[in-house]
Amino acid sequence: MTLLFAGDPLPGGPEQDVALGQRLLREGFGAAREFLRVYSPAPTAAFSRRDSLRPGYLAAVEAVRASDFAPVVRPQGGSLAAYHPGSVVVDHVFRTPDAAQGTTERFKRFAALHAEALRGFGIDARIGAVPGEYCPGDYSVSLAGTRKLVGSAQRVTRDGWLFSTVVQVTGAAALREPLIAAYAALGYDFDPPTVGAAEDGAPGVTVEAVTAALLSAYGATGPAQPPPAW
8 A cells, every 4th residue: 555645844843844754764653554645845955965975064054045945854765855845855764674675776776767757748758877967876866968967866775765856847046056156065076057947848837837747757646635743
């Protein structure tokens, strides 16, 4: 049984949103082993734990705050990713003692799923790193290999795995300012034009349409329920 959680950001803001997937991974909820949460977030700058150990981390935190993005530290790997109400976040949790197996295969499988969902809008979605992209990864999904549209990060524990994905749908320009300042403070390479959104390849596409396409791709037919309030 898969529980689907959908709806608005949590009342506690980005910090609570980021913590929910980790808590579902650690504690579960009811009898379900698998959870899918899909939502559009408040402006968030999600740092990794690796980022938080960099000498420029505190300066990067102040930089994203100056752009009105809430800084949080997520449990997954990678490096800083920014997202906002023009993005769709998918947190996929599966509780299993065998989570350490198939980590790369999950990246491949979900990258293919996300790319195919975007191709349904006529977007030239390609899998592979874009030189100079934020939160670089071999399984990023881009617009024609030039602008990053989708990024994923994974956490594996003895309880299972948490696979988190951000799909940028609209408003790429609003993401560049906090990323430029924060990546400079952290000392990472970053090429601002590589930040893209689905609307770059499909003008007029909406968050609602992409959310529906992702739910269909995951086979999530509902019923959706509000996230648990611990």
